[in-house]
Amino acid sequence: MNNQITFTVNGLQHSLDPIPGETLSTLLRERLRLTGTKIGCEEAECGACTVLVDGQPMMSCVYPAERAHGKTIVTIEGLAQRVHEEMKLHPLQEAFVEHGAVQCGFCIPGQIMTAYALLKRNPNPTQEDIRFALKDTLCRCAGYPSIENAILAAAQALRTGEPVQKPTHIPDSIHEHKTVGHSHLRPEAVEKVTGEAIYTDDLKFDGMLYAKAKRAMIPHGFLTRLDISKARELPGVVAVLTADDVPAEKNHGLVIFDWPVMVGIGERVRYVGDALAIVAAETQDIAEQAIALIEAEFDLQPVITNPVQARQEGVPQIHAKGNLLKHIKVRKGDMDAGFAAADVILEHTFHTPTTDHAFMEPECSIGVPLPDGRMEIYVGSQIPSQDRTQVARVMGWPEERVRVVGQLMGGGFGGKEDVMGQIHVAMLANVTQRPVKLLFDRRESLLVHPKRHATQIRVKVGAKQDGRIIAMETELYGDTGAYASLGEKVMTRATTHSAGPYVVPNVKADCYAMYTNHPPSGAFRGFGVLQSAFAVESAMDMLAETLGMDRIELRRMNALHVGSVTNTGQVLRDSVGLTECIDKVEAEMLKLEPHPFAPRVDSANPNLVRAWGFASAYKNTGLGGGAPDISGADVELYADGSFQVRSSAAELGQGLVTVMRLTVAEEMAVAPEKVSVLVMDTDLTPNGGPTTASRQTYVTGNASRYAARTLRDQITATMAEKYDVRPEQIRYENGIVHVNGHSMSYAEIYKEMTALGQQPKVRYEYEAPKTMPLGEGGDMHFAFSFGVQAAEVEVNKLTGEVRVLKVISANDVGMAVNPLGLQGQVEGGVMMGLGNCLTEEFIVENGQVVTDHLARYRVPGIMLTPEITSIIVEHPTAEGPYGAKGVGEISSIPTTPAITNAIYNAVGVRIYKTPVDQEMIARELWEREGK
């Protein structure tokens, strides 16, 4: 019955000996090195591993390799054809590129293979067919509408033989420029659709070892005994390290160094994901066996399970300084006077759960020791420069001894800012002097990395009868989990934004960011504002109802505008497009439905009721709060006349590399294809700072722009001198420099400059306008983005089920640098907001994680995708590149309250807690009707 596995892969026949326990995905990736097939979950949930087996799409991660015997397999690498040196893309691949369906790219091989199988069977699919086929192929960047459009375009091209149609529905920026403001393709899109794109786990080094960490798996206690002897003796184990082996600093952290690299004997375990020991072995399998042989005993302590409990007296203190990470305060005006003057006062409390980024690519780090004693770390990280700092601190090395070589990232969304395996692989690689890879499986990813803060938010709002808000008091509790991560920053943003994007003369906000025995909470797209927007925007609708006022009018009346003073005392000097966002969303909604907020009963099924909901939000661009916000960029002219722009800023799928490329192309007046981009390598690129707070378009965009301008000025000066003309007479146009009748290519410019001993290369360090710490007034942030969304929902009155049918999203982004990329950010933002509202809840019970795999932690798939209409509003901010500010987060923030307000409008059930519980809706309805 048993023998070799003989099968065909992409037209080539293979005969391989079976390896016990091997899945098809592992065989393809490890033995055939076809790494285009990705592994996102290893539980048949995400679809990234989809390949075709005898023409049928299958999840190769749960497909025993030995079952492939006699079968014909097609992987992503089998679609494109290499014609001479050129890759001839399959129309599906081409359409995914053209339609901006490729963002982080990690899910794309699975999307394309699933779509390929669909088109083989059904050459003319409807939108419904596509959704049915892609039901379980998850995209966390969530460009589902773009994916649908790409598949439709590819199907048409395949049927007609015509070229793939480009998208036609994405308008250019209203701000006129040559290159920026028009839609452009991502520089790395083609490699992402062919499977050639390399992510960290796709790398293999000679002699590489495989690592695994022993996790505490208890939420709170003291480590009393740790026995690694059996693990050490296991053949194939090369190193087992514990806290005793940490060379220098014992803790890591982004702001506060409170997170132990490993917990030592006698030390406190603060959450289930704490590392106790790390192993490096010849194979992944041996590393896992070794981990199972490590014995640990604990003196268990009572578990702190929520931030309110954490603040009570007499409860165990998780850190030496107590359970309070930070009490954050916002004070403006006089609360007593404000509430005394109010005609109406409302007070309500809202709850939001912990949620997870669930980026498609689990964390992976590889440490590679170099002969000269340096250490390279290959990792997909949002902050390569800080990784370097943190690794060096723990190793006791100067920073220069560490090189972080950032890799393509399969999504981050804030979840790849903290150090995960970087330090562990550095330690193991240093001890073994061999390359060491540490790949998290999905479970470890879910257990260990920081999440979105669960919150309790009380909102008390006072208003005049005419609708003017005169006082807003909020009290927030944030569950920051076991370690600080960016908890203080996140909850500060939640607090300062907790009165909404409104002019409120009297504001008092108090936030308690509390340590608990839960997985840490840190950065996650929306950065605290997502939570407070749900609370305040729900309260706004309740206020409108109490006042008998139109809810849009209430928002418009109180909206921030140029000249307004924010809660923190900042005068907004420019770029406040909130009112235009409100107006445009309202107009678009009214086009579809004249009475959007009135419930409409389905004529065929009286249980189905539809209505719209509305919400506004704002979100800072940049770090703010007094933190220096700096990014560096290099721009270099090469001998062939092309340019390179470099920064250690991170590309996690959001499209920064396109922004950098377009910026330099604009300034140098060349085609974007003439500009290559290098990011995330701490040896080769200047520090771009963290990729967080929607800051990179602004800061690294500016750094790229000014670096390019400086280079252009140098060229101008050199040419002016050489040809004795005034600088104004030198013009840059279509890749040509016109100097007083001469027309020179950049290749010629390069020759001229190098002949004069000049290096055509500029480094520019851009520092954003200074900001002030909270409590000191002045500019806490240098820019804000504004967003308004309306959502149409359908609620089933019997079952409480909620479907989101349509979302209209208007975002004031200052200026749309790349409208195609922006479209993806808006679609993805809405979908992530929808998931936050309806599907996602990271459940921890008594410190133990319940949602420890993707089957339990549901991220929205294509079936839940509403019709999304994106409206771009462009109120430029003076200092931003071409007026641009951030968009990454604002696009996600108003979705939740827009949906929950719509649910209320449809059936009269107010949602105080997310995710929306359909049983709660049904129960409230049946109790109300007394049956």
Add this chain to the structure above:
Amino acid sequence: MNLWQEYKRPVSVTEAVQALASAPGPALPIAGGTDLMLDLRQGNHPPIHTLIDLTFVPEMSALELRGDELYVGAAVSVNRVALDPLAAAHAQALVEACNLIAGPQVRNTATLGGNVAHALPAADGTIALTALDAQAEVAGIAGTRCMPFTSLFLGPGKSAIDKTKEIIVGFYIPIAKTLKVSQTFRVSSCFKRIMRPQGVALPILNCAVWLEREGDLFKDIRIAIGPGGPTPFRATEAEAFLRGQSLSDETFARALDLLLEQAKFRTSARRASADYRRHIVGGLLKDVLDTAWSRAI
């Protein structure tokens, strides 16, 4: 850690059963393996030495008419059932259930045998087969036997099949009545379910109805609800009442009352409370019944 040590690809039922019996360590049959692979990987299953792949056994991958019955091999992928014209003609409820199981990639691997072998009282395929009154063929070292479908289930997750010794070979779905009916008799079935978007991919409630209609009367009817008890639930009281009745608000209300009296709805953590299930079951049943009824014209 290695999920298994040895992997066998038998090509007959006899070979498969023998492989199971003769394995040097703990052995299990694997059909689609979508659940088993996860259980092994997540440590929810004791370590396995030998996996016996059933998908190379032709008998278990057959889907065909056999006399008055539709035979569906236990290793037929649910997607094949979902797309099969014979199944569409004779077992709409099963087709609808199979179409709702996971996504296409999983459906291409997952099998009805696996769906049933887990003995969950609310698996979609299980509820459809319950309403369709299927028989299961089970093979052991002593030979094969046929048993009524519902007798495979002893309790939640507890199967009458000893997976280390026996194999579900396939299912027989009776269609004789469909073929022999006169013009006025019509047979149809339907499956629907209610989900929630969070958490586990198990339905809050699902329902399959098979019925034989004679003019405006129910000649015969079978109603399956999951989870309506520890094993797949048949609303036999409601069925008995409806036989010979027409479908009206009154008869439906009485049937629902009988169903609610008979069913043992329970609260499942993070999925649904018993109250909620009781509240929504009527709407679901009505929907399924109406659809099946209108199909049977």
